[in-house]
């Protein structure tokens with residue numbers, strides 16, 4: 540698996556990472572088993588994945604804690620792993636966001652303890668708060684970088700205006716935001732800005748929460764209490780259009796000797812604006828399969844074809 544440099548930092552991460560909101564993220568998903576989650580982490584590391592994307596918000600520290608525990612196991616070398624974590628939610632009052640320098644300093648110290656490590660490879664401000672000047676927040680992270688506590692600086696869920704303010708001193712290395720074949724707003728203004736300023740982009744929801752895995756059918760019913768039943772992608776005409784497109788994706792996947800999720804992930808990996816992808820995996824099987832996406836080489840024709848298929 541190849542590595543990619545994160546922004547201007549000295550961090551080199553595997554282009555195929557693992558999103559860990561289903562590892563310890565009990566506040567976000569039901570019926571998660573921490574032992575399964577740890578086995579998914581081990582499987583990722585054994586399959587050459589070095590980039591682990593976590594956050595305080597995933598289980599309010601539990602996801603970070605599980606990562607810390609696995610990295611203590613003799614089989615794994617902390618130095619070879621790229622831990623990306625995030626903070627902004629105030630512990631105990633998670634609806635409230637804080638980007639103040641003091642909050643970020645404490646958040647990094649707390650994350651270091653949960654992760655049982657001396658440094659964090661990529662630290663993101665998870666969400667913008669309403670009051671802190673973004674360049675002041677990033678300056679605090681720059682000081683943590685100089686102190687060796689973090690190695691690269693990221694922001695997530697920032698508008699382009701907020702990213703520009705955050706990067707006034709040129710300190711931002713990476714942006715993480717919602718982007719996938721179904722949600723491509725980032726392409727028009729964000730991608731050109733990031734390319735010009737040598738800032739990496741890591742999309743979240745690369746599989747559109749499973750919709751782009753191709754496993755759903757036209758007559759699929761999502762339960763009332765399933766958040767997907769209220770999302771535009773999963774309802775009405777748009778859902779039917781997506782399912783029809785996934786049928787075409789199955790044909791393209793077949794001729795590339797790939798599964799649909801592998802094809803989708805390989806499409807992102809061929810996109811020069813995308814540094815790395817961090818699909819979530821609920822179980823070991825998904826992890827093993829997703830790690831193989833880096834073996835798929837899509838032709839330029841198929842790349843363009845997929846690009847066109849999703850322009851609706």
Ligand SMILES: NC(=O)c1ccc[n+]([C@@H]2O[C@H](COP(=O)([O-])OP(=O)(O)OC[C@H]3O[C@@H](n4cnc5c(N)ncnc54)[C@H](OP(=O)(O)O)[C@@H]3O)[C@@H](O)[C@H]2O)c1
Pocket residue numbers: 557558559560561592593665695696715716742743744745746747748749750752754800817818819820821824825826828829
């Ligand atoms: N910065 C942010 O604010 C932010 C926000 C959201 C997410 N994230 C990060 O981005 C990561 C990715 O997002 P996500 O995990 O929510 O969504 P995702 O990667 O778009 O989708 C993950 C889901 O796709 C399905 N899936 C994965 N591999 C599969 C395979 N090989 N075959 C069939 N289905 C497969 C699984 O669905 P089932 O569970 O139905 O099996 C899995 O839970 C997160 O884990 C997190 O680290 C960041």
